[in-house]
Amino acid sequence: MASDRIFNFNAGPAALPLVVLEEIQESFLNFKETGMSIMEISHRSKAFEEVINDAVARTRRLLDLDENFQVLFVQGGASMQFCLVPMNLIAEGKSADYVDTGTWSTKAIKEAQLQKKSIRVAASSEDRNYAYIPRDIAFSRDAVFVHITSNNTIKGTQWADFPQTGGIPIVADMSSDIMSRALDVAKFGLIYAGAQKNIGPAGVCMVIIRNDMLDMVPDTLPTMLNYKTYAAKNSLYNTPPCFAIFTVQLVLKWLEETVGGLAKMEAINRQKAGLLYDYIDSTDFYRATAEAGSRSLMNVTFRLPNENLEKQFVQEALDNGLGGLKGHRSVGGCRASIYNATSLEAVAALVDFMDSFKRDHG
Numbered sequence: 611m612a613s614d615r616i617f618n619f620n621a622g623p624a625a626l627p628l629v630v631l632e633e634i635q636e637s638f639l640n641f642k643e644t645g646m647s648i649m650e651i652s653h654r655s656k657a658f659e660e661v662i663n664d665a666v667a668r669t670r671r672l673l674d675l676d677e678n679f680q681v682l683f684v685q686g687g688a689s690m691q692f693c694l695v696p697m698n699l700i701a702e703g704k705s706a707d708y709v710d711t712g713t714w715s716t717k718a719i720k721e722a723q724l725q726k727k728s729i730r731v732a733a734s735s736e737d738r739n740y741a742y743i744p745r746d747i748a749f750s751r752d753a754v755f756v757h758i759t760s761n762n763t764i765k766g767t768q769w770a771d772f773p774q775t776g777g778i779p780i781v782a783d784m785s786s787d788i789m790s791r792a793l794d795v796a797k798f799g800l801i802y803a804g805a806q807k808n809i810g811p812a813g814v815c816m817v818i819i820r821n822d823m824l825d826m827v828p829d830t831l832p833t834m835l836n837y838k839t840y841a842a843k844n845s846l847y848n849t850p851p852c853f854a855i856f857t858v859q860l861v862l863k864w865l866e867e868t869v870g871g872l873a874k875m876e877a878i879n880r881q882k883a884g885l886l887y888d889y890i891d892s893t894d895f896y897r898a899t900a901e902a903g904s905r906s907l908m909n910v911t912f913r914l915p916n917e918n919l920e921k922q923f924v925q926e927a928l929d930n931g932l933g934g935l936k937g938h939r940s941v942g943g944c945r946a947s948i949y950n951a952t953s954l955e956a957v958a959a960l961v962d963f964m965d966s967f968k969r970d971h972g
C-alpha cells in the first residue's frame with residue numbers, strides 16, 4: 611500500500627483499487643498517446659468510444675448478460691433512478707410493488723408517489739427498525755415490476771436470496787452491492803447502481819435494462835429522462851461523464867483480469883465479512899445491528915456500549931489509519947463498509963484495532 615494511504619471504510623464515495631488510481635495517474639496527462647487528458651478529449655473521439663464500449667463489454671461478460679439487456683450510463687445518481695424507474699415503467703393503468711427495507715427504498719417509494727403512480731408497498735421491515743429483510747412476500751399478480759434495494763447501505767442488511775415473484779421482473783437498486791457477488795440476471799428487468807461504492811467515482815449511474823422493459827417506456831417522456839434515448843445512442847446522446855465512465859472501465863478491468871470475476875470477488879467478500887462478523891459475535895462489547903440471515907456483506911453496522919465510546923472508537927481508529935467508520939448520521943453507531951476494493955488486509959487490521967480498543971475500554 612502507498613505509505614500515506616489509509617484503510618478506507620467509507621460508505622460512498624468509497625475505496626477504489628489502488629492499481630486503478632495509479633493507472634489513472636499514469637495516463638492522466640497523455641491518454642493513449644492523444645497528447646491530452648481523458649478529461650480533455652471529445653466524447654465523440656475513437657479513444658473515448660473504446661472506453662465506453664469496453665466498459666459495456668466488461669459489464670456484459672462479468673454479469674453474463676445476453677443481447678436482451680442494454681447497459682446504460684446515466685447521470686443524476688441512484689436518486690435520479692428513484693424518479694426515472696416509475697416514470698419510464700409504470701404506464702397509465704399499471705401498478706408496481708415495492709419492498710421497503712429502509713431509507714433508500716423509502717425514498718424510491720416516495721418518488722413514485724410524488725408522480726401519483728399506482729404502487730403498493732408489498733412488504734416492509736419498518737416494524738423492527740429495518741434490521742431484517744422481509745421473506746415470503748405475497749406480490750400483486752398484476753404488478754409490472756417488484757422494486758427492491760438489494761443492499762441497504764445504512765441499516766447493513768442485504769437480500770441473500772432474491773424474492774420469488776412468480777415471474778414478475780425485479781427492479782433492483784444495487785448501488786451498494788453491484789458486482790460484489792455472482793448474480794443470475796434472469797429474474798431482473800432493471801438494475802441500477804450509483805457507481806461510487808463498488809464500481810467507480812460519483813457522477814455516473816449504471817443502468818442495466820431488459821429489452822421488454824424498454825418497450826414499456828412511453829415516447830412522450832422528455833428526451834433526457836427516457837431510457838430509450840440512452841439505449842439508442844450508447845449513452846452518448848449528450849456529453850456523458852467521461853472521466854467517471856473511464857474509471858468504471860478500469861475498475862471492471864481490475865475485477866475481470868486481476869480478481870478473476872464475480873464468483874472470486876464474492877468468495878473474498880464472504881471471507882472479509884465473515885472475519886468481521888465472527889469477531890463482533892465473539893464479544894459482548896460490540897453488537898451487530900442487523901439480524902442474522904439478513905446481514906450485509908458490504909456494510910457491517912455495529913454498536914458499542916455507549917455513544918461516547920463510539921465517538922472515541924471512530925476517532926482512535928482514524929488515528930490508527932482506519933477511516934470512515936462512523937455510522938450514517940440518521941442511525942448513529944458504527945459502520946465498516948467493506949466494498950470490493952477494501953482488502954482482507956484492511957479488515958484484518960480493523961479487527962485487530964477493535965480488539966485492542968475493547969481491551970482498553972471494555
Ligand SMILES: Cc1ncc(COP(=O)(O)O)c(C=O)c1O
Pocket residue numbers: 622686687688689690714759761762763764783784785786804805
Ligand atoms: C442503496 C443506495 N441507493 C441510493 C443511494 C443514493 O445514491 P446517489 O447519491 O447516487 O443518488 C445510495 C447512497 O448512498 C444508496 O446507498
